[in-house]
Structure formats: structure tokens, C-alpha cells
Amino acid sequence: DADVTQTPRNRITKTGKRIMLECSQTKGHDRMYWYRQDPGLGLRLIYYSFDVKDINKGEISDGYSVSRQAQAKFSLSLESAIPNQTALYFCATSDLTQAGGAETQYFGPGTRLLVL
Amino acid sequence: GDSVTQMEGPVTLSEEAFLTINCTYTATGYPSLFWYVQYPGEGLQLLLKATKADDKGSNKGFEATYRKETTSFHLEKGSVQVSDSAVYFCALSFNAGKSTFGDGTTLTVKP
Numbered sequence: 001d002a003d004v005t006q007t008p009r010n011r012i013t014k015t016g017k018r019i020m021l022e023c024s025q026t027k028g029h030d031r032m033y034w035y036r037q038d039p040g041l042g043l044r045l046i047y048y049s050f051d052v053k054d055i056n057k058g059e060i061s062d063g064y065s066v067s068r069q070a071q072a073k074f075s076l077s078l079e080s081a082i083p084n085q086t087a088l089y090f091c092a093t094s095d096l097t098q099a100g101g102a103e104t105q106y107f108g109p110g111t112r113l114l115v116l
Numbered sequence: 117g118d119s120v121t122q123m124e125g126p127v128t129l130s131e132e133a134f135l136t137i138n139c140t141y142t143a144t145g146y147p148s149l150f151w152y153v154q155y156p157g158e159g160l161q162l163l164l165k166a167t168k169a170d171d172k173g174s175n176k177g178f179e180a181t182y183r184k185e186t187t188s189f190h191l192e193k194g195s196v197q198v199s200d201s202a203v204y205f206c207a208l209s210f211n212a213g214k215s216t217f218g219d220g221t222t223l224t225v226k227p
Binding site for chain 2: 058
């Protein structure tokens with residue numbers, strides 16, 4: 001079974017709708033992240049959480065919100081979706097206790113979102 | 117702020133050709149450096165990493181050396197295969213910090 005799972009894998013929605021993307025992990029990591037990927041723009045960080053009580057904005061948080069329901073779950077919400085939020089969304093986890101402090105990130109398979 | 121600059125793609129090579137994908141970074145201090153690979157339809161996965169200057173990371177025939185003097189971490193492979201076709205991301209991170217990714221370089225290997 002995958003260590004980091006995302007649901008749904010694909011979603012089509014209409015402008016103005018509220019949607020939630022969910023992420024679950026079985027790695028036992030405290031740190032979780034949400035990114036979006038757009039062609040030619042690489043990965044951009046939306047929100048991140050270093051533990052259940054810690055939520056931080058990334059570089060492109062406007063129009064998004066998150067909820068860290070438990071160590072294993074980190075959800076991303078689009079309160080009122082707009083077409084320029086069409087993108088591939090990735091959840092990731094990491095663990096600071098890795099040897100040497102080199103904080104490898106572990107990614108889910110991604111959610112492809114289309115906003116019409 | 118911290119940043120990572122990767123060689124622009126796409127890169128197209130024939131099977132068994134030599135691969136270099138350039139990566140340079142800007143950061144205050146000495147971060148850990150990473151290469152991630154994204155195969156079609158999948159999330160990113162770690163390919164290799166290096167945590168200090170002159171360290172060499174290696175995996176699956178790929179190598180990269182942490183060069184502090186040139187702030188670089190170029191990815192190389194001596195003989196690419198069709199199965200190496202993917203998007204490659206260079207990244208950096210500091211202890212107790214989040215990662216910064218480059219824009220990615222798409223590699224296509226033709227038989």
C-alpha cells in the first residue's frame with residue numbers, strides 16, 4: 001500500500017464551487033505539505049504543517065485553506081474555485097529526524113483538478 | 117530568499133547517451149541538496165541527495181556532487197535508457213525548514 005495517498009485522483013468542478021482535496025499518510029511523519037504543479041512553473045508551496053497544531057502559509061496560499069485533522073491527515077480546500085486553480089496538486093510528508101538532517105520529502109500520486 | 121535554477125528543457129537524448137542536467141542554487145548557508153524524479157502520472161520521488169560540500173549522491177546510475185564553490189549540484193548519468201524518461205527536479209532544504217524546488221527539466225530518451 002502507498003505511504004501517502006490522495007483523494008480524489010481526478011476532479012472536475014465549476015467556478016465558485018467549494019472542493020476539498022484529502023491527503024493521508026502512514027509514514028508517521030509530523031510534517032505535511034501541499035504543492036501545486038503547473039507546466040513550466042515547477043512546484044509551488046501552498047501550505048505546510050510541522051505538527052497537528054502548526055499551520056503555515058506557503059508562497060501561494062491565497063484562495064486556499066487547510067485543515068490538519070490528525071498527524072496522518074492534511075486536507076486542502078478551495079473555498080470558491082476559479083479556473084486558474086486548474087493544476088496538479090501534490091501532498092508530501094517529511095521527517096526531520098532523518099539521518100544528517102537531510103529532510104527528504106515523500107509525495108503522494110497527485111490530484112488533477114480542472115475548474116471550468 | 118533561497119532559490120534553485122535548473123537547466124531549461126526539454127532535453128531529448130538517444131538511448132546510451134550521456135546526460136547532464138545543470139542545477140545551481142542561491143542560499144544563505146549550506147543546505148542539503150536533492151534530485152527528485154517524477155515519472156509520468158506519478159508523484160515525485162527522491163533520486164539522490166547530498167548533505168555537505170563535496171558529498172556525492174548516487175542512485176540507479178545517476179550521480180551528483182555538491183560543489184560549494186560553484187553552488188551547483190549537476191545531475192549526470194553515463195548511459196541513459198528509455199525508462200529514464202521523466203521530469204527531474206533539483207531541490208534544497210535546511211534543517212528544520214521546508215524545501216525549495218527548481219522548475220523541473222523534462223527528459224525524453226528515444227530508442
